[in-house]
Amino acid sequence: MPWTTLTTRTAYENPWIRVREDQVVHPDGSHGLYGVVELRPAVFVVALDEDDRVALIEIDRYTVGASLEVPAGGSDGQEPLVAAQRELLEETGLEASDWSELGSLFALNGAALAPEHVFLARGLRQATDSSHSQLEEGISGVRFVPLPEVLAMIGRGEISDNETVAAVSLAAIKLGRLA
Numbered sequence: 001m002p003w004t005t006l007t008t009r010t011a012y013e014n015p016w017i018r019v020r021e022d023q024v025v026h027p028d029g030s031h032g033l034y035g036v037v038e039l040r041p042a043v044f045v046v047a048l049d050e051d052d053r054v055a056l057i058e059i060d061r062y063t064v065g066a067s068l069e070v071p072a073g074g075s076d077g078q079e080p081l082v083a084a085q086r087e088l089l090e091e092t093g094l095e096a097s098d099w100s101e102l103g104s105l106f107a108l109n110g111a112a113l114a115p116e117h118v119f120l121a122r123g124l125r126q127a128t129d130s131s132h133s134q135l136e137e138g139i140s141g142v143r144f145v146p147l148p149e150v151l152a153m154i155g156r157g158e159i160s161d162n163e164t165v166a167a168v169s170l171a172a173i174k175l176g177r178l179a
Contacts, residue, residue, distance in 0.1 A: 039114040043084040046171040047121040053144040060138035080117035097123030
């Protein structure tokens with residue numbers, strides 16, 4: 001028997017998230033309460049330069065502190081590719097001439113409805129428009145790291161952002177770098 005939603009109420013909402021409480025019937029037939037966090041669709045960009053290095057941002061997250069991540073952000077109602085191009089520019093000051101969608105994922109399946117779109121960006125160049133502001137988001141720098149070293153950093157726990165781990169892993173698989 002699948003999950004059944006009996007009632008839904010919004011417990012909290014802002015422009016970025018919605019938290020809802022659902023009265024549900026569990027697959028075993030018992031009744032209960034399920035909390036769901038709904039996030040707007042997000043985009044993640046694995047940007048590779050001509051030397052096969054991944055652009056990673058150094059960012060201070062309000063929730064977890066220092067983090068090393070691929071450029072990412074909310075789609076803000078834009079088509080995923082357009083949002084990915086915007087996020088790459090805003091967070092790194094880079095543009096790319098070659099884009100391909102690697103796939104779609106969901107974060108935190110047990111508690112959230114959080115769709116994600118992952119893109120590979122190549123043909124990187126410094127943007128002529130430098131109006132982006134990294135400081136507001138806590139970005140302190142952009143680092144280019146060879147893809148094999150990024151994978152090693154993931155293995156050592158030096159990169160712990162789940163979406164970055166998933167995006168880089170998906171890129172490595174699609175590029176034939178992981179079996």
